[in-house]
Amino acid sequence: MIRSEVLKILIPVISDKLVVCNIGLPSQELHMLDDQPSNFYMLGTMGLSSSIGLGLALAQKEKVIAIDGDGSVLTNFGTLPTIANNVADNFILLIIDNGSYGSTGDQPTYAGKRTSLTKVAEACGCENVVECQAEEAVEVMQAALDSNQMTIIVCKCESGNIPVSVIKMDPVVIADRFMTEVQKRN
Amino acid sequence: MSINDKIVSDFEQNNVEFITTVPCKQLAGVIDKIDKSERIFHIPSNKEDEGMGLCAGAYMGGKRSAIIMQNTAIGVTINTLATLIQYYHFPLPMLISYRGELGEPVACQVEMAIHTKALLAQMNIPTYHFHEADDVKEFDAILKHTFMCNKPTAILTDASFWSGVSATSEGVVK
Numbered sequence: 030m031i032r033s034e035v036l037k038i039l040i041p042v043i044s045d046k047l048v049v050c051n052i053g054l055p056s057q058e059l060h061m062l063d064d065q066p067s068n069f070y071m072l073g074t075m076g077l078s079s080s081i082g083l084g085l086a087l088a089q090k091e092k093v094i095a096i097d098g099d100g101s102v103l104t105n106f107g108t109l110p111t112i113a114n115n116v117a118d119n120f121i122l123l124i125i126d127n128g129s130y131g132s133t134g135d136q137p138t139y140a141g142k143r144t145s146l147t148k149v150a151e152a153c154g155c156e157n158v159v160e161c162q163a164e165e166a167v168e169v170m171q172a173a174l175d176s177n178q179m180t181i182i183v184c185k186c187e188s189g190n191i192p193v194s195v196i197k198m199d200p201v202v203i204a205d206r207f208m209t210e211v212q213k214r215n
Numbered sequence: 216m217s218i219n220d221k222i223v224s225d226f227e228q229n230n231v232e233f234i235t236t237v238p239c240k241q242l243a244g245v246i247d248k249i250d251k252s253e254r255i256f257h258i259p260s261n262k263e264d265e266g267m268g269l270c271a272g273a274y275m276g277g278k279r280s281a282i283i284m285q286n287t288a289i290g291v292t293i294n295t296l297a298t299l300i301q302y303y304h305f306p307l308p309m310l311i312s313y314r315g316e317l318g319e320p321v322a323c324q325v326e327m328a329i330h331t332k333a334l335l336a337q338m339n340i341p342t343y344h345f346h347e348a349d350d351v352k353e354f355d356a357i358l359k360h361t362f363m364c365n366k367p368t369a370i371l372t373d374a375s376f377w378s379g380v381s382a383t384s385e386g387v388v389k
Contacts (some may be wrong), residue, residue, distance in 0.1 A: 049272070070277065073298025077268030080260075081299075084272025084280070087256065088233060107261030111269070115258055204303040208275050215277065 030163035032125050033058045037083045037214050042170050049082040050094045053132030057193045076105030084122035091140040091214045099126040099140035121173050121182045129188035186189035189197030219244045228253045229358040233273040233280040235266035239312035241377045263288040265294040281308040287327045289334050300367045307367040318374035335369050342369045345376040
């Protein structure tokens with residue numbers, strides 16, 4: 030399974046949750062598969078999905094899922110100690126780990142080689158770090174949602190992309206629509 | 216009222232409830248008071264662009280946010296300022312220690328000081344420079360301005376501004 034297939038099988042579980050989605054193809058795929066006011070699409074700023082998600086989770090009560098990638102977490106490694114030391118039990122970080130920089134042409138990342146993001150997250154002090162295979166993503170995500178505990182999911186999958194259009198929504202519209210939805214739920 | 220108390224009080228009065236910090240010696244006192252404030256959630260970050268991500272998330276969650284950082288970090292935050300904070304119209308007061316100005320003992324700090332205002336000007340970021348202790352009186356108005364116009368703003372605080380502030384005597388606003 031590749032990332033877009035992982036996102037597709039997760040839609041029934043995450044569709045009604047607040048989702049912060051990573052720059053590039055992940056946001057474009059989520060937008061194509063299931064555009065919702067509860068989705069915040071990053072149009073730039075590689076690496077900050079987990080930080081935006083944590084800030085959002087700490088500031089309000091609703092559950093937040095940040096969808097990130099292995100390459101993006103490598104870009105913003107400092108995020109893992111911050112997450113570990115500021116526990117928000119309404120926060121789930123889903124790292125879709127395909128071992129490559131998908132949006133830029135599938136160049137390999139170190140996470141696909143000798144570096145284990147699961148072990149890094151644990152070493153940073155994160156509790157509830159779950160590594161799973163793509164086929165187990167729905168079950169693991171549902172368990173994380175049911176646990177009411179902050180969870181880091183490292184979901185291993187194959188690299189590869191599908192053709193998908195860029196997001197043409199204006200960033201201010203994305204943010205305003207999302208903030209209205211957040212406010213409605215709090 | 217001391218400079219540090221005035222800054223924290225202005226944050227509180229303007230309902231800034233979420234502040235991330237990357238430390239600087241000059242800002243140690245204000246960071247300590249923010250950490251002790253019951254009305255402000257203080258979350259130290261490891262890098263300033265990470266901190267801006269936290270602030271963007273908190274703001275979308277309904278909490279006014281701010282970042283406290285050193286001017287040496289302006290370089291690493293340019294992309295985040297352009298593609299996140301400015302692109303999505305998030306307000307973000309940046310209280311910045313302006314290292315490398317008169318009185319600076321570390322020569323290398325001057326190397327980013329000479330680029331600081333030029334970079335902020337290039338980014339069209341409203342910039343305020345606190346040089347005298349009394350300049351802090353504008354802080355309240357700057358916060359109101361930031362949340363009125365939904366832009367990042369920079370408040371550069373130099374060594375002269377902080378010169379009256381030490382462990383034993385805190386600068387007092389006249």
